[in-house]
Amino acid sequence: MPAKKDIPNALITAAMKLAADKSWHDVTLIDIAQAAGVTVADCYDHCRGKGDILRKFIHRIDRDVLADLDAEDFNEPGHDRLIAIVMARFDALAAYRPALRSILCARGDLGPADSLRAIKTHFGSMRWMLDAAGFRTGGLHGSLRIAAMTGIYARCFKLWLDDTSTDFGPTMALLDRELSKAATWDARVEKGLGKAHRLCGKISKKYHRFAAKKHGSSQQETTAQTPAQTSGSSATAP
Known part of the structure; x- marks a missing residue:
């Protein structure tokens, strides 16, 4: 019995091959389906x-990069791990550079809705790269890290596309510099957010003490008024 066709991967491979051969803008879904050897209905x-x-x-690239991680990699400093992960990503993308140039030239040929989804996908990829390097990506600080990493990756990606060196040395050097600068800002942000958190904690404690004190005063006033109200009620009873 023949193996079941992996349609999603067949579509990806066909799409990237077509993008390398001609303008991504001119590639249609029918072209992709035919090149993948599937019906248009299967493509749909x-x-x-x-x-x-x-x-x-x-x-798929995300998974390929994450699948190649070794347990020993997690013993390296975060900066070095992140460089290794991003460069591994460029290695995984190397065979697709002609296709990527075509796609970028056409700006992905995306409409507004797809553009928003593409941004979300890239943010998700950078979150995984940071997580894999041991950086926390939760909360406001994590979101700022992801946004910064997305910008750094975009600048390095632009250089990498035309990097003709055998080891992508210029791209790695740029990545190292950008991450070093980002680390300085990251430390400042972490310090600033820490101060803000402590300040909010102090304000919250003061508010709760004030609320508790006010609530206690209200209870004392209510208790003091109750006997007088009871006495007045007894005097007017028939």
């Missing part, structure tokens, strides 16, 4: 459009 079942195929491609 597995993707919403070209933008969806690109998001699946990014997820």
